[in-house]
Amino acid sequence: ADIISTVEFNHTGELLATGDKGGRVVIFQREQESKNQPHRRGEYNVYSTFQSHEPEFDYLKSLEIEEKINKIRWLPQQNAAYFLLSTNDKTVKLWKVSERDKRPEGYNLKDEDGRLRDPSMITMLRVPVLRPMDLMVEATPRRVFANAHTYHINSISVNSDYETYMSADDLRINLWNFEITNQSFNIVDIKPANMEELTEVITAAEFHPHHCNTFVYSSSKGTIRLCDMRASALCDRHSKFFEEPEDPSNRSFFSEIISSISDVKFSHSGRYIMTRDYLTVKVWDLNMENRPIETYQVHDYLRSKLCSLYENDCIFDKFECVWNGSDSVIMTGSYNNFFRMFDRNTKRDVTLEASRENSKPRAILKPRKVCVGGKRRKDEISVDSLDFSKKILHTAWHPSENIIAVAATNNLYIFQDKVN
Amino acid sequence: MEVQKEAQRIMTLSVWKMYNSRLQRGGLRLHRSLQLSLVMRSAREVYLSAKLEEDEEGRLGPQPCLGEEGAGQPPLQPAAAASPGPPAPEERAAPADRGNAPGAVDPEPMETQDSSGDAPPAAPAPGAGRRPARGVSLPPPAKASRKRRSSSLDKPGAAEAGLVPTKKARLEAEEEEGERQPQGQDGPFPSLAKVLQTRFSGMLRGGPPKGPEPTPGCRPGDGVLSILVRAVVAF
Numbered sequence: 001a002d003i004i005s006t007v008e009f010n011h012t013g014e015l016l017a018t019g020d021k022g023g024r025v026v027i028f029q030r031e032q033e034s035k036n037q038p039h040r041r042g043e044y045n046v047y048s049t050f051q052s053h054e055p056e057f058d059y060l061k062s063l064e065i066e067e068k069i070n071k072i073r074w075l076p077q078q079n080a081a082y083f084l085l086s087t088n089d090k091t092v093k094l095w096k097v098s099e100r101d102k103r104p105e106g107y108n109l110k111d112e113d114g115r116l117r118d119p120s121m122i123t124m125l126r127v128p129v130l131r132p133m134d135l136m137v138e139a140t141p142r143r144v145f146a147n148a149h150t151y152h153i154n155s156i157s158v159n160s161d162y163e164t165y166m167s168a169d170d171l172r173i174n175l176w177n178f179e180i181t182n183q184s185f186n187i188v189d190i191k192p193a194n195m196e197e198l199t200e201v202i203t204a205a206e207f208h209p210h211h212c213n214t215f216v217y218s219s220s221k222g223t224i225r226l227c228d229m230r231a232s233a234l235c236d237r238h239s240k241f242f243e244e245p246e247d248p249s250n251r252s253f254f255s256e257i258i259s260s261i262s263d264v265k266f267s268h269s270g271r272y273i274m275t276r277d278y279l280t281v282k283v284w285d286l287n288m289e290n291r292p293i294e295t296y297q298v299h300d301y302l303r304s305k306l307c308s309l310y311e312n313d314c315i316f317d318k319f320e321c322v323w324n325g326s327d328s329v330i331m332t333g334s335y336n337n338f339f340r341m342f343d344r345n346t347k348r349d350v351t352l353e354a355s356r357e358n359s360k361p362r363a364i365l366k367p368r369k370v371c372v373g374g375k376r377r378k379d380e381i382s383v384d385s386l387d388f389s390k391k392i393l394h395t396a397w398h399p400s401e402n403i404i405a406v407a408a409t410n411n412l413y414i415f416q417d418k419v420n
Numbered sequence: 421m422e423v424q425k426e427a428q429r430i431m432t433l434s435v436w437k438m439y440n441s442r443l444q445r446g447g448l449r450l451h452r453s454l455q456l457s458l459v460m461r462s463a464r465e466v467y468l469s470a471k472l473e474e475d476e477e478g479r480l481g482p483q484p485c486l487g488e489e490g491a492g493q494p495p496l497q498p499a500a501a502a503s504p505g506p507p508a509p510e511e512r513a514a515p516a517d518r519g520n521a522p523g524a525v526d527p528e529p530m531e532t533q534d535s536s537g538d539a540p541p542a543a544p545a546p547g548a549g550r551r552p553a554r555g556v557s558l559p560p561p562a563k564a565s566r567k568r569r570s571s572s573l574d575k576p577g578a579a580e581a582g583l584v585p586t587k588k589a590r591l592e593a594e595e596e597e598g599e600r601q602p603q604g605q606d607g608p609f610p611s612l613a614k615v616l617q618t619r620f621s622g623m624l625r626g627g628p629p630k631g632p633e634p635t636p637g638c639r640p641g642d643g644v645l646s647i648l649v650r651a652v653v654a655f
Binding site: 061063064065068152170171198201254255257311313316 | 437449462
């Protein structure tokens with residue numbers, strides 16, 4: 001129940017939110033850097049914990065609705081409070097996280113414990129005053145956006161207009177206004193009239209970071225569609241269609257399912273999109289639809305193991321991918337608690353491991369290597385000894401600094417650049 | 421032969437996974453069901469094409485039954501995966517198989533014995549006139565035979581021709597019921613659940629198949645599989 005299911009930095013990187021399988025959200029806040037200890041960079045401490053979603057039961061369909069948080073997305077900060085969206089399979093909620101460090105004291109009709117005072121004992125009036133108190137962080141649900149999705153929500157994305165956001169399930173994408181909870185616009189609907197003709201589902205969706213009319217969604221067939229909401233109310237027809245022709249030499253029973261895209265992310269510049277399928281990460285230029293401009297092999301040694309991965313269900317794992325702040329490095333997770341980073345400029349890549357043994361505070365992570373057959377060197381791990389139950393599906397990168405958050409099952413690791 | 425065994429193992433595994441996914445918390449996952457059905461489809465294509473090759477080789481020998489069967493099976497329409505072809509020709513081929521030695525790697529004997537009840541409703545079912553089945557892909561045999569006895573119903577376009585107005589309404593009510601209850605034993609696939617239970621109970625109790633050895637006596641028929649594929653995807 002404590003398995004982390006989503007990780008997200010806010011827009012300044014000051015806060016880091018995690019959602020878990022039990023419906024809880026935990027927010028970490030970065031310590032203010034102190035001049036006394038300049039070598040000690042701001043560390044993240046727990047700021048707030050709250051139960052976002054509870055398990056529900058849909059009586060009409062006799063379905064249990066899981067409370068697992070699928071995604072968290074922050075809104076940009078506009079006042080002292082923080083706002084975030086969190087979603088499970090069916091319901092999106094807008095949470096307000098605010099601090100309280102003063103409280104009113106000196107009420108007339110009740111005493112400090114809250115008990116009502118006997119009116120006959122009150123002889124004079126006083127004005128309550130605000131007195132300092134221990135900092136309290138409270139989270140309150142401000143909006144609940146429910147009953148709009150028949151299928152399971154896989155993505156939410158806040159629009160750059162900060163007034164609307166979208167939620168996507170397997171077959172439909174809805175556009176919401178933050179102020180209106182009882183209706184939403186359906187902007188994409190790929191449900192066929194005859195469900196037997198269903199061949200693909202929506203797997204992820206995201207708004208363009210700057211153009212509030214543009215969004216992309218990925219499919220289980222390995223394609224990405226870019227849509228422009230100015231073109232029509234229902235964006236069933238795409239403006240751009242990104243697909244790479246399949247390599248016939250790689251065909252197997254499982255070719256179709258490993259081409260399913262599990263995550264799609266715009267670069268911060270808005271010029272590129274990155275997609276993650278089971279074995280690769282691809283970077284696409286929005287101006288070129290027929291193939292990606294870069295393809296990175298995450299764990300190609302698994303290509304020959306697809307049958308076993310199908311047996312143990314690992315082939316269905318949905319890995320996410322992230323950009324760094326300058327769009328020069330991309331990161332994604334793998335098995336055995338490994339995660340990979342690819343530098344787009346130097347074309348160098350590294351495999352690192354998130355584990356307790358390797359992660360003493362201030363220890364430097366050692367690059368790992370998976371040995372693919374042949375002689376195994378010391379320090380290398382052979383493919384067969386990889387632990388497939390230890391998977392890193394969710395990672396996040398600070399918007400401007402080299403700080404990364406890596407979720408390894410029920411542990412959260414935060415790594416920073418080496419400080420001299 | 422190896423390829424055939426492997427394909428069969430994967431098909432069996434997929435069915436097992438599909439069955440299990442219905443029991444999962446959170447309900448049937450559309451994406452997962454779609455992926456499972458895709459794998460099953462590829463495995464079935466490979467299996468059928470491998471089988472066809474084997475049968476053609478066998479046809480060169482003096483085996484009239486096989487020849488009949490080889491001819492009875494049209495050049496596999498598995499490519500048109502959504503097409504209604506596969507179950508019907510397999511059902512037709514099945515009786516011819518009875519003549520075959522049961523020792524041959526043949527899923528049909530198992531299927532014919534059990535599915536003789538299912539075959540009549542299943543065979544006409546994949547026609548184009550078949551209802552856009554939410555929950556009706558595998559209609560309860562008794563009910564289906566009641567509904568489908570009329571020959572006009574077999575013809576594609578019968579529904580559109582308005583020949584069956586009342587039955588359509590009832591089916592739609594059934595469909596809605598199916599929509600409302602995609603899960604649970606008494607859900608939209610009562611017969612599917614029953615079929616899965618009776619046919620695969622032994623296999624399911626034993627867990628997913630491991631290793632390359634075929635599971636004797638419990639090989640899912642292709643006809644049922646194709647119906648299962650549609651049933652699970654169209655929920």
